[in-house]
Amino acid sequence: MEYLTLCFALSCWMKLAGSVSSTDAPQTPAPIPKGKLLVLTVATAETDGFHRFMQSAKYFNYTVKVLGLGEDWKGGDVGRSIGGGQKVRLLKEALEAVADQEELVVLSVDSYDLIFAGGPEEILRKFQQANHKVIFAAEGLVWPDKRLADKYPSVRSGKRYLNSGGIIGYAPYVNRIVSQWNLHDNDDDQLFYTKIYLDPLQRQTLNMTLDHKCQIFQNLNGAVDEVILKFGTDRVRVRNTAYDSLPVVVHGNGNTKMYLNHLANYVPNAWNYEHGCSHCDDDVLDLTRLKEFPNVTVGVFIEQPSPFLPEFFQRLLTLDYPKHKLSLFVHNNEVYHEKHIQRFWEQNRNVFKGFKVVGPEENLNQGEARNMGMDLCRKDAACDYYFSIDSNVMLTNRQTLKLLIEQNRKIIGPLVTRHGKLWSNFWGALSLDGYYARSEDYVDIVQRKRVGVWNIPYMAHIYLVNGKALRNELKERNYFVLEKLDPDMALCKNARELTSHREKDSPSPESFHMLKPPKGVFMYITNRHDFGRLISTANYNISHYNNDLWQIFENPVDWKEKYIHQNYTRIFTENHLEQPCPDVFWFPVFSETACDELVEEMEHYGSWSGGKHEDKRISGGYETVPTDDIHMKQIGFDKEWLHFIREFISPVTLKVFAGYYTKGYAIMNFVVKYTPDRQAYLRPHHDSSTFTINIALNNKDSDFQGGGCRFHRYNCSIESPRKGWSFMHPGRLTHLHEGLPTTNGTRYIAVSFIDP
Structure with a gap:
């Protein structure tokens, strides 16, 4: 019987439910029209941050009403202490004209440190879905009075504390809040809103809440680690990974303004992978x-x-x-x-x-x-x-x-x-x-x-x-x-964080409170x-005569530009070298400057060997075929010279002696000085090397007469050496050679016996 009774009752209920018209069922409310959104911001000066804010608003077609433009800022140094009451006062004055428009939604936001990441339709939809009359931005840090933290309603998940940088609500309700303002311009706006929100009666009567999970407002202070960039085809969003939300308004409050600058390099459409930089050509000067x-x-x-x-x-x-x-x-x-x-x-x-x-x-x-x-x-x-x-x-x-x-x-x-x-x-x-x-x-x-x-x-x-x-x-x-900062750091800190300051020389007693907004x-x-x-200056030694010669390690690009022949690369691209004798190759390697400075360095050192057989600089102390020279080691240039060989001589070796891979190592590296009155020539000899380089460091005819090199096996002489050009030839067995007499002036050459 009980079972039959239950079935009968259920049947009657279903019939009754079916008789109800579909038009009586709960309906999804119509979206709030975009024209019902009023965006208000306070800006007493048109700073770079303000222009960026307006640019993001323009991108999404927000209509923004700016309050206080051109006024003196009297709201205190809000970046470093309490203040901002002037913003509430201006908002209060602006809302008096629209306080009775029940369907009007007011969005009040800061401007200097804030950008839009979404459009009006999105923000209105999210506001409507929240089903409250007023929503404040939320953050994880309590300000300005930490003693009020325990008075906030507990939240199971999300940000707990109010931030006044973002407010959205129906005009009559927001007006009822700001109309309570009766304080000074330099009193704290966030403390004012906080006390109203913490009043349980007002919170219920005005149907207020916080945007706990950053659906609308993203405050960056204390939340930088939660935020990432989300790149799309046309624009870039900020995504909160803690709540998987896409905030519409991004606020660089507290000490996060530089991080906002970073985000704004992309959001909403400044740069993306598809189109690159969208604003690089905006407002350019032709x-x-x-x-x-x-x-x-x-x-x-x-x-x-x-x-x-x-x-x-x-x-x-x-x-x-x-x-x-x-x-x-x-x-x-x-x-x-x-x-x-x-x-x-x-x-x-x-x-x-x-x-x-x-x-x-x-x-x-x-x-x-x-x-x-x-x-x-x-x-x-x-x-x-x-x-x-x-x-x-x-x-x-x-x-x-x-x-x-x-x-x-x-x-x-x-x-x-x-x-x-x-x-x-x-x-x-x-x-x-x-x-x-x-x-x-x-x-x-x-x-x-x-x-x-x-x-x-x-x-x-x-x-x-x-x-x-x-x-x-x-x-x-x-x-x-500034403080203990180096000059460049001081400049940057002063420029980006130029704080409010009192008007100097103002005759008004109110000037104590008259502070300019941050620039x-x-x-x-x-x-x-x-x-x-x-270029690197850290290890620049100025104890030499020509100090740049030693920069081959620290500043290789500049060293190459200054000291390597302008046609050196043509050796590899255009085969720009010559073979005047069998297996003797001639190619450009040193610039005029390199030649001049190396000669100057040696002459500045001045201790030429004199071309004597007894030579304590070499192993055994005896040189069979001596020259009047100075070794690279003597001027502390040996490491640099060997690096030059590896970087600029070895590639040529591989090109002209195919299949031979040089170690780029040499024990004997020196500059020779030929003069008629000291040593004019060098008798026939073999070099103790696998191959030898011989670089002319000055010009025939203008600096000296005579000179050159003769290879006996091939009865081949080269009598017109070119400044900055090098000979490269095998050292042992095949290429017996001699230095031809220098008849006038002074001839300089740089020589290395490579792979001994």
């Missing part, structure tokens, strides 16, 4: 449309002994930019380099618009010198740009200055790297103590696998600063002096072109 080129003050800083300094100045001179638009300021802190600067000044003092040199006698430290250089531009209303470059930068791109100006940034530097290393002139991230940390994209940027213009926290050695920025955002002096000037590095390289 120099071809200008009536005349901008005036540039160039600050050159030589703060330590620097190899290849004459080449550095030559590259500066050959920049493709009108020299009458360039004014040079050179700070030299090294007595050793005074001769180089003097020579450059004498040759080019009238080439530039201005030329000022401050030497070591002024006893300026780096910070003072760099401040002086920047001030020259800051104080000159006609100075359009300040271009700072250190002596360890080798610019290989003659268009560098033009390319930097065209990017139209306040501070921008070209990427320069050390050859064969990941060392560069920028940092992609900073550690918590403000020093180097590697960003996830650093290697790709350095290796130019990702090409673009990148917002970065630190740069050094070379950068361009807009003159207007120097006279406005960066008008305070002494930017290169936060962005610094950029561009790797859109190959610009040049950094």
